[in-house]
Amino acid sequence: MNPNAVAARAGLQRARIELRQSLGSAQDLWSLLFFPIIGLIVMFMLRGNTVPGTGFSLGSQSVPGILGMTVVFNTMLALALSLTMDREDGTLLRAKATPNGMVGYLTGKVLGRAAAAVAGLLIALVPAAFLFEGLALGGVSSWLTLVWVVALGLVALLPIGAIVGSLSDNAQGVGFVSLPLMMLMGVSGVFYPIGTFPEWLQWIAQVFPVYWLGLGLRSAMLPEALAAAEVGGSWRQLETAGVLGLWAVAGCALAPVVLRRMARRESGSAVAARRQRMMRRGM
Template identity: 35%
Template sequence: MSAAAARPDGEASATSAANANANAIRAGVRRGLIEHWISLRTPSETAFMVIGIAVIGVVLWVNRDSEIAPGASLNSFILPSIITIQLLFITCYGLATVIVTEREDGTLIRARSLPNGLRAYSTGLLTRTMCELVEMMVLTLVIAAIILGSSFDVGPAGVAVILGMLVLGTVALTTFGFVLGTVFKNPRSVGGWGFLVVGALAYVSGLVQPLVSMPAWVQVIGQGSPLFWIGQAFRWAFLPPEAGAMEPGGDWQLGIAFAVVAAWAIVGLVLAPRLLHRVARRETGSAIEARRQAALQRA
């Protein structure tokens, strides 16, 4: 009798928890969409996006007739690198900057004080990040298609690979964003050392120049990074099959690319929430006030 009576209570508790989680996720999605809409109406952020797209257009236009190998245009190497670097900076550097800023202004500690507040907060961050990512990717690919014309040839398999890697890469690289957001204590540190870390990671991952042209020890580091494999999957979609000879190992390794990035994505799904909860637990009003005073003194 007691077990029968306890079962409905347990089911009610589980249902209540599920509803609370669903409400937190919905609230987070709404918050992320609102924040993204506000950013679109902020002149400085809109100008930054427009300038970035303009620079990409200029780079692609200047190199429209260049080749890195017979039948392989230079833009077919540049465009995958651009997409990968955008993915890195939006999901990693941008996310880290938001987390550190909102740690400093007390947003994170306020989110912690609400029921399921951290779940809503993290969902809002990811929603805003995904909106920015989709926006930049669409604009970049439209500009590339206009400039490259008939040489912009990505078949159905290439589209599937790009979309699949974008999803996996987004999850994987948010790990770096949460790590940077929890390691650095103020936005100025992220803007300095964080930018250097992200830039160095992009360089050793073969996004600036082919990885095979770098020293062997750099190639080892680069192939341990998800960025290299994300970039290789994108290059596979844009470059002809014979261009695989320019990759480490002398061929495309698409299966390994998805496996490595999927492994990083799993690590991210496990690690990121724990990092956020750990940092949120350590935040106190006195710590926030101390950082504010330090910032005022630097100013």
């Protein structure tokens, strides 16, 4: 049997085990649902406010963006953090020392984070469907749109997480990424339609996949009339697929190069140096 196929099968098994452990751990489950819970609570308190120019609840309008935020944190940031932690404790070095171990390791990590993100989205979607009125979740087309937007969003975001994790020497480096990411969330229509923002800010938001993931989820979950509140007055599904697709292609082309470079630099001395730095930080 092809060695890479064997390694990929081992990675699939690893992803299944890690997902089972995450969903069975109260701490991991809390970290998976922390941001959507906080976001949904805030939006539930603002459900009496309306989207400008409509009578639709601002809280309901924000639900797709909050779910998109959940996907971002549980894929990009979580994968980056996981890679840096595995580099610090030597897990990545052990994978490198095993024949085709990196193939199995990366397959498991990517599939595990993707499955965890989908699980977190679905778990948060259930209470949101009951708490917020006006969500259009009854049609087959809504669910089909939800599936392709989430799938394309995962392919666009996971390579970015792998690149960030490969370039960060420690978990603190990944933490620094979270601040600009939160700022990007604020201007990407997660909590408020960006059509009311200055035009230059709208252009910045539309460069990144966060906005397009949120827009795609809104097109799947909100009534057609709400498209009037978006930039251009429509859901722009073709543009959503195009921009997310471009990010996916660019990420999938760049991530293997960065990951190979990172793997070549892994050695016993590098792991020992990281452990010494961790011990100094603990003191």
